[in-house]
Every structure is written in structure tokens, then in C-alpha cells.
Amino acid sequence: MDAFLLQILNGLDKGSAYALIALGLTLIFGTLGVVNFAHGALFMIGAFCAVTLQRLLNLSFETIDPSQKDFLGNPLKVKTPYIESWFGPDLGGAIIDWSVPLAILFAIPIMIAIGFVMERGLIKHFYKRPHADQILVTFGLAIVLQEVVKYFYGANPIQTPAPDALNGIANLGAIIGMDIVYPVWRIVYFCFSVLIIAAIFAFLQFTTFGMVVRAGMADRETVGLLGINIDRRFTIMFGIAAAVAGLAGVMYTPINPPNYHMGMDFLVLSFVVVVVGGMGSLPGAVLAGFLLGVLESFASTTWATTTLPGINQIIIYVVAIVVLLTRPRGLMGLKGVMED
Amino acid sequence: MFGLNTKDTKSLFIVAFLVVVAPFILNPFPAASAMAQFNAGYPDLMQKFVIFGIFAIGFNILFGLTGYLSFGHAAFLGIGSYSCVWMFKLLGYNVIPGIVLSVIISGIFALAIGFVSLRRSGIYFSILTLAFAQMSFALAYSVLSNPKFNLTNGETGLQVYANDPQWFHRDSLPDLPHLFGLSMRATHKLEIGAWEFQLNAGYYLCALMMLVCFYLAIRIFRSPFGLMLRAVKSNQQRMNYTGLNTRPYTLAAFVISGMYAGLAGGLLSAVDPLAGAERMQWTASGEVVLMTILGGAGTLIGPVLGAGFIKYFENIFSKINDHVLHSWFAFLPDGLEDFVVFLIHPFIGKGWHLTLGILFMLVVIFLPGGLVEGGQRLGKWLHRRKAKDTPSAKTEPAE
């Protein structure tokens, strides 16, 4: 039973990342009608915002300590972060320790700016072009972005730990008298995702801006005829989608250390999620994200893999095929979106 | 000729000519010169050019004509490769049975996958094909290579072992893939002055296959069937209300392009008898999409150009290192040399992906019709210049 609950938690946790990425992807599909293959790269850039902030906070000056030797036998250069010398070791240390949560503030403006630049500088020119062209150009962009990151940060994963206070495990089952321990940061990640998803839905549901965007998603031309500048709003939506992907990346770093190709790892999967959810459907993306996350977790159990060898590697695709064959437009897809 | 109109016959002959003399024109720089780095006229790369040319030509029959964007065509490439190596393992190293089987087996798989996937269109179709290909990849990489039932030999790749049956193998035959005794690795080196050219048996076999494929593709493009496929891309609704059943048309195109992919896979094994699972990964499927679009989807020669373009970058740019750069710019003063190398460094060697990514973007942004459009524009521009020159030349005497 507790094993079952643990896998549910794992699934929800995985699903959080899928849902956040897919949400952004489908927002861009829905609003701009653009297939954005660079969306995984945005997730990756978000993660590297956290890495960058960690590096910035750790910027150090060197003092030579003659009592210790480095690997070549020279006196060891001891590094002290500026932050620690400015704020004292306690506060400075705490700031460094909390670099990942702090990176949220750091990442939001950066990701929105990247989103704006991408949309205005590149994507804008591809609204009228075939989807194949959009795929190619955004795929090219994704390669460029990831190679640039690789150039500066290398190919190996970079450890970006969560704050010590959030690094341990919590006994979730204590309330119901069971022993279900789960990493605190993963719980944080799940709650964070739910919060972001709720915020996006609330934003679209309850603000005038959101209403216009939703109307635009349904029928761009009509809204345009009303004299509303829908393009500017869509640009902002692109920025928001980029920020969502970026935040998903920032918060993901303590779960698994980021590397430059993590975006590509998630890209194919998040496309499957979006399509299973149904093109252009925001609730569909979220639903499919969590659903596939949970199914993937259960397929990874020993029970599943001994019954059907290899099921853990193909479950996502099996589900995708079954869903698409039984529900032509995914779980909650709209008719006529991306069918030509 | 060959049932083609003059224009197509001409382009077929041009392609045939280029393919035959490729070992020469791809090696324009003397072997010892610094520019030899850019020579592409060695057997492996030339084989890759034509084999991926076949792959892309086939993909183009589906994507270019019907507009159905398959993201899983690498599966057929991989299946073809595995089939061919299995023939090597069971029958012996003659390439004919392997190539024939690779086309048949991939055709069967294409029929099954296409039958299911073509029930949907647009991105839903793309994701279905992607899902099938990724499943094939995942299974080939691990489950199908377990010791009890080793169909693919997993990560290492399927290869011929000494204890394989090879029923028809005789000692007089080469211990490598061969065509009735002519080894696919047989290479004739021709040294002309400072130049060195390599004429390779495997390359010419693949080249011949590519010409046949190219010829068939022209015939298909120009046939009523090709017309129907273009009609599918243009307006399925009208197709249906004109009494035409679109499903078998798209399925036939899917199977044909799957067989092309299988043939390409078989040839890959024929020139190098090892079939790796990576050939089926989505990135490999993506590659052929890129080749086709980059070259010019829906055009006859575009996919071949795109294939050559990508393979050239992969194989030539990845091999340029700082050492080579320094030797090129050695004539510059030291500081400047280092600076130039520093500037170019991110784009070569391990940075070849970056260069390729940038080029993708540039081509798509500025040449929506791919390289073929680039060529057409260049041709028009030259034509205009010529046209400008000619009248002035004519008017001169009058004055």
C-alpha cells in the first residue's frame, strides 16, 4: 500500500515537470499556432539560471594559504565568496544555501525577456509559414541555445542543491499512521507546480487580459477585428510561457542536476504530453502531464517490468498510441487544431 | 528517354554524372594541402551521401508529396539495417539477399505502422509515428537484446560473429560484405599529381541504387499516383468528394518511403556490417526531416542536397580542431592568429552542432524553399546579370 502511494507521489512529481512544460507549449500552440521545438531549451535555460545564480553568489576572491598545498604542490589558493565577506559567513552562507529559491526571482525577468526576444525576433516571422518550417527553425534555435550553454558550462551535470532546510525527507504518512517518507524538495516541487498552474488558469480566467487571450485562442481573426491588439498580448503570453518553462527548470535543478541537453530529454516527452492532452487544450496538457507521470511511475515497478519486460521504456508511447487511436484529438483536444 | 520528359531526363543525367564523378569533384584540394580538410571524397562519406540521399528521397515521397510529416522514419532505417546484418549472419556476406530482405521487412513494418498511424493526420500523425519509432528504439536497445532472445545486440550493435552460421560463406569469398566476391571495401586509389582520388566499390553500388531510386522517384512524381499524392496534400476534402479514397494513397506513399528507408538501412549495413540501435532514435528521424526541408521538400533533387549538406557538416566540421586552425592561420602574426582561432573555435570541432543549428536557422529564415530555392535564386540572379549584359553588348555596335 505504501509502495503504491509512493509511486503515486513519484508520478505526480514527474507529472509536475511534464505538466509545466506542456502547459507552456500548448499556450504557444494555442495562442500563436507555432510548434515550438525550442521549448525544451527554455526549460534548460531556466535550470541554468539557477546554476548561474549559484555561480554568481559563489564569486570568490582568492587568498593564499601557505599551510595547504594544491594538487601541483603549490600553496593552496583558498576561495572565499564575496557574499560571505560582505554579509558575514552566516548570512552570506544562508544566501548561497538558498540560491535555488532565490533563482526564481532571478529567472522570471530573464525568461520573460528571452521569451520576448524570441517571439519578436524570430517566431513572429513564422506565423504564416508551414509547421514544418516552424519546427526546423525552432529546432535550430534549440540546438544553438544548448550549444551555447554547453560552451560556457560544459557537458557534465552541475550539482545545484536545495537549501539544507528543504533537503531532507519528510514522513508524509505520519498523519494517517503509515510510514511514507518522501524528499521534502520533491513535495515543494509538486506544490510549486500546482501553484503555477493555478496561477496561469486564474490569470486566463479572471483577468481581462486573459479573457482576450482566450478569445484570441478560439478565434484570432474575430478578436483582431474588434480592434484589440492581439499580437502584443500574444507576445506577452509567449513571455509567460517561457517563464513557466524556466521556473519549471529552476525548481527542477535540486531534483536532478542540470546539464545542457536536459531540454532535449524533455522535449519529445512534452510533445507527447501535449498531444495526448489534446492540442490547444490547457487543462488537457495538465491532465496528460500528471497522468503520464503516474503511469510512467507504475510502469517502472518491478511488478510491471516482470510482467511486461521493457514496459517502463515504452509506456508513454503506448499510452500515446492508445489515446490517439481512441480519442482522435487527444483527451481534451479541440477540433481542427493542427490537423492539417 | 526512360519514359521521362526531356527536362527530367536531363536532370537524371546530371545527377548520374555528378554521382559518377563524385570521387573527383569532392576532392578538389591536393591531399597534402591544408585545405584537404574540406575534401569529402573518401569512401565512407560518399557512401553516406548517397545512402542518406536515398533515405531523404524516400522520405520526400511521403512528406514532400502528401504533406504527412512522419517523425519515425528512422525506425525503417534501423529495421533495414538489422535485416541486412541478419542475412549476413545467416547466409553469408553477399549483400544482395540482405538488401532485398531489408526492403521487404521494412515494407512490412511500414505497412503495419502506416495502417495505424494514417488514421490520424497533422501533428497527431507525427506523434503516432514518433511513438512507434521510439518504441522500436527502446526495445532494440534493451529488451530485444537480452541473452535469451538476442535480436539486436543492443548498445553494441548487431554484427557478424565467427560462430554465426553463414551457410553460403566460402573461404574464397571476402570476409566482409561483398557483391559476388567484389568486396564493398574494395577501393581503387588514383593519384594524379598532388591529388588522390578513391574509387570505392561500395560507393558505386550505393550510387547505382541511388540513381535507380532517384529515377523511380521521378517516375512517381510524374505519374498519376504522384498527382494523387499532391492532391492529398492540397485538399483531402476534394479528394474524397471526387471519388478517391485517400487512405490507400497515403498508405502506399508511406510504405514506399518506408521501403526507401529500409533500402538505405540495408545499404548502410552492406557497406559497414554493424547495425546500431541509435539509427532508430528520434534524432535520426529528425535528421531526415531536416535533410528534406533543408534541401527543399517536394522538389526532386532537394532532399539529396540536404542529406549531403548535413552529412558534410557532421563529418568534416567535427574534425576541424584548434590544431588544424592554427595551421591554417599560421601566416598571420601570432596575436592575430590566436585571436582568429579564438573566434572560430566555438564553431568547429566539438562546436559543429552549433554551426549546423545556425545554418538551419539561416536557411529556413532566408530560403523557405530550402537549398533548391537558393540555387534557383542564384540562377535567376546570374541570368539577370547575363540578360543585363547582353542587351548592352548588342546596343554597342549600333552606337
Added chain:
Amino acid sequence: MSKSEVSRRRVLKSGAAGTAGLALPTIFTASSAAAFTNEPTGGTVTLGFNVPQTGPYADEGADELRAYQLAVEHLNGGGDGGMLNTFSSKVLQGNGILGKKIEFVTGDTQTKSDAARASAKSMIEKDGAVMITGGSSSGVAIAVQGLCQEAGVIFMAGLTHSNDTTGKDKKANGFRHFFNGYMSGAALAPVLKNLYGTDRTAYHLTADYTWGWTQEESIAAATESLGWQTTNKVRTPLAATDFSSYIAPVLNSGADVLVLNHYGGNMVNSLTNAVQFGLRDKVVNGKNFEIVVPLYSRLMAKGAGANVKGIHGSTNWHWTLQDEGSKAFVRSFGTKYGFPPSQAAHTVYCQTLLYADAVARAGSFNPCAVVEALEGYEFDGLGNGPTLYRAEDHQCFKDVLVVRGKENPTSEFDLLEVVEVTPAAQVSYAPDHPMFAGGDLGACNSGA
């Protein structure tokens, strides 16, 4: 005058080659005068360094490339000579190989068999490389080794740890300096016994491809012979990034040791996840829960950060070793690049030296002569103590290091500490050991 010479030469050469080509299609080389593939005729010899430059192992590839360049520098007489000074064989003079200056070409394996073979082929066909070396994964090593066997050049494997490389996929033209899965198990087992006792229950998580399987088989066999139980062996997909759903069942499985048969990004993530789930601080059956990573690499340990603390594993070589060879290598590498070399860098540096030395001793670049010179060759001074290149399978037999993640690292490189140097005798096995059976070395191929 020079003009006419060129044209005469052209006529002669192409004529001769033409008839030879028609009469008997030769493999790889055209002029039947050549004794073997890519026989170096000028004042230089070309080596092919085929390493991952893109993809997840690009950093290891980059480190290998640095070591290769250092080795070439040393062999050509540049720098401080590095391990040439401590190497037991003294035939290398610092004047290249057999007086020919070493040149090299580099390529990108992309950690894909196809790409690696394409890159190696271009080195052989286009650049005339007489030896190919490199790689950072077993699949690639085996694929390229097979190619080199067919082509008739020597392959000096880089980082490849699967038993198969010198087991069922061994080839006469291929040589491995790096240790393997069996050796990891054999070296780790006694240390684990001393540390954790004989009454232990192990849970295996294994990367689902050939290397993972041979690693799992080796370590499970070694620990079971100590009396340990194995509760479960779970295969994880290579593409997996989040291991939570594989780690969670460990919690209540009753196991008290988790063995992670993962490498690279897989290892970084699975270890990070295992620590996340509190496994390192867990107590099962009154015993501290332990995690073991059979194949350690410092570059990967860096990716896993603080999570490696106190976790044991094995490694081929580590820069903190204090023998003269290691010290000399670390000094010249560190001086040139500013940081200590990785084990991948070490093994490829050694391989390059060993190849050069074998050619020098054989007095020929002919692959068959090189094979003969390397087979059964014993040497010392390359950082691993006395080492044997066994003739039966072309595997090096040398000491294996058991290492542990350091609790208090003094620098970003100081992540592992050597716990034990397991002597070569203890990790040796018979050439026909079941884990290595089924292969056939075959005869050396010089391509002639």
C-alpha cells in the same frame, strides 16, 4: 622542368595503380606495394583520436583530447616528457615514433556506434591514420574495435568498462588498458566485506544495456561469493532521467545495500535521487544503509556533488596516487591545463605511449608487428604499478583502486580518496572465464 616531372609521375602512378586495381581489388589500400593499411611513408605518422565531443560524455572526451595532445607533445620531444621518464620501457626517444613526427586527427564519436565508426573510417580512409584510439563508452569501443579489425589498423580503447570489450567482442587488433566490470567487482568485494560485513542484502539498479548487464553480473557474483544476498536486480532505461520510481521501492525492500550499476548522467541522477530519498541516512535491520557505485569517475562525482560523500566505488586511476608515474603525469597535465587529469585522460595517455612504445620495439608500424609487441608485454611506471597486457584477450592486468567520496574536500578536484589498492593478482581471471567467454580474438589484420 618540374612541370614535366609532375605529368610523368602522374602517368606512371595512375597507370600502375590502374592495372593493380583492375586485376585484384584490394581492401582499403590501392598500391599493392604497401605492406599494410596506411603505411606511413613520409616523415610523419598520423594517429586518430576519436572521442565524444558532443553528447553527454563531451567533457570526458575533451579531457581525453587534452591527454592525447599532451602525449603527442611528449612523444615528439616537447614538454617535460611526462610519464615517458617513468615508463619502464626506454625505447622512446622523444623523436616521434621511429623518427617520424606524430601528427593527429580528431573526430567526434557522439557516443553513437554509427557516428563513431563514420568518424574512425574518415580517419582511416581520408587521413591515413595508422592507429585509432579513444571513446568513452563500451558500445562505441566495441563498434570501433570491430571496424579497426576489418580495416587493418590498431585500436587502442579509451574508457570502456564492459567485460565484452575484451570478452565476447575482443579483437586481435584491439587493446584495452582500462579495467573492466569483473575487476571492479573483484576489487570491491573484499573492501565491502571489511566495511559492511558478510551479512548484507543488496538491491541492484542497472542501466539497461550491455555495459550495465556485465557490471551487474560481475558485482553480484563477487558480493554473493562473500555471502551477501541479492534481493532484486532492476533494469533502468538508459534514457531515464528521474530515478525516483526505481529508488522508492528500495526503501521497504529489506535491502541494506544499494548497488548503482550506472555511469555518466545515469549515475549522477540515480545517486542524487537515492540520497534525496534519505537512503544514506537510513538504518535497516540495525545496520546503516550503504550505497555502492561500482564504476566511479571523478568527472561524474563532481556532477553528483556532495552526494558522493562516503560512497564507495572503484576506479582505474586517480590523480592523488603517489607513485612517480602518476606524479609526473599529474604535474605535466596540471601545468599545461591548470587542473588534474581524469582517469579517462590517464588511460588514453597510457594507451598512446604504449602504442608508440610497441611500434618502437617492433621497429614497424605494421599492425601485426604491433600486436606481437604488445601481447604479453609487461611494463611499469605508468601509474598503475606493474602491468601485463595479456596475450589471450588484450586486456591490461594491473592494480585496481577502490575509492570513496571524500567527506571534506579541499578543492573542487579533491572529491575521491583512495581506500585500497587491490593488487592485480586479486582481480585477475582466466581468459575463458564464463563472463568473458564466447569471443574469438581472431588473427591480426594488417589490411594487406
Added chain:
Amino acid sequence: MSILEVKNVGKRFGGLQALSKVNLSVKENTVHAIIGPNGAGKSTLLNCLVGKLMPDSGSVMFDGQSVLGRAPYEINQMGISRVFQTPEIFGDLTVLENMMIPCFAKRDGAFTLNALPGVQKQKDILQKAEQMLEEMRMSDKRHMHAAALSRGDKRRLEIGMCLSQDPRLLLLDEPTAGMARADTNNTIDLLKEISDQRDITIAIIEHDMHVVFSLANRITVLAQGTPLVEDDPENIRGNPKVREAYLGETA
């Protein structure tokens, strides 16, 4: 003799009864118009005839055979051709190619793997397509991309494509919607010519009374998903029920 018999056809969309108890009989070699105000169910009825929608009840017989349950292409092969409200043509292909496709469909059936002989070798098809273009007075535009044609020409092309199959029944869905007056009149003339010269039945759904009364020799008026009356044009013009339901405001 009636070529199309619709009996008791009903169709619901959720809570909306789009069609109920529709009975319709189209006589051979007539021009039969179906008119009605917006939302009367005209398009739904048409879609039921061509296989796009499956009615919930009733039967649709064409020339003695049921069309229900058949795919659109099968129904077309039975001899029903459809002209859409906005011309559905192959925009990426040339006018001549557009015209050849229905000829192939007529000759080769719903699917033929005719992949090797060139299109240019199909002399009979070429001849027939050229002849049809001639008839449509579009020969001079044969190498234009169909997408580049004017609205009126697209309509002519589409009608020509349908006629090239020699259908027994031609269904037209508001063929003059959105057209300028001159284009509308041209289309009326064209359709008149067709019905006069060919052995063909035409069923037309139309909004524009000018078109209806210029062409039709039988009219069915549909209101709220059910036929109000079926009669000759003269009688319809004078029918108070129709005036009330539909013409009252517009006539």
C-alpha cells in the same frame, strides 16, 4: 422517375433537432432547389446525402441503392458529385491537373497504384480534361495555379471537375454565395447550359431567390429541419406559408 429518394430522415445534435422527418424526392433530369431560412437544416441535409453525416433515422436511396453508411468517395463513385459553398479545389495544382484528377477517379476508381507511367502519357485523360476546360472556357488558364484563379473561375473549375465525372446527380451548396452580381449571373448561365445540354439531375441548395427562380423547376422549402412544402416554382412563389416562413421579408 425519381433518382434520389429521402425518406423520414432525422438528425439530432445534442439538444438540437436539426432534421426531422425529411422526405424528398428528386426527379431525374430536373433542377431541384432546396431553400429555407438560415438554420433550416439545408446543409445538414446535404451532408447526410453525401456521407459526411450519418442520419439518426430514415433512408436515403440513390438510384435504388442506399447511400447511408457509405464513405463520401463511395457515394461519389455511385454518381453523385458535390460543389461546395466555397470552392474546394486543389489550390497547389494547376488548372489542368485539377481537371485531370476527377477524370482519373472516373476511369481508375477510388484507388489505383498507377505509379510508373507518366501523367503526360495518359492521352485519354488529357484529352478529356482539355475538352472539359474548353467547355468551361478555361483552356487559356490551364497552366495557372488553381489558387491564383478568381473566385468565379474557381467556381467554374469546381463545377467543371464535377461534370468531368459525368455524374448523374450534381449537388450544389449555395454556388453563388459571396459572388458579385456579374459572377452570379455567369454561374446561372453556366448551370442552365449544363442542365439543358446534359443528361443530368441537379439539386441545389440556395439562399438567393434570384438564382433559385432562374434555375429550378422544382423547389422544396425547408423550415426548422422539416420540409414545409414541395412544389413548382410558380406555386412556391405564391404560397403564403412560404412567404410567411421565409420569403415574407425578402421578396
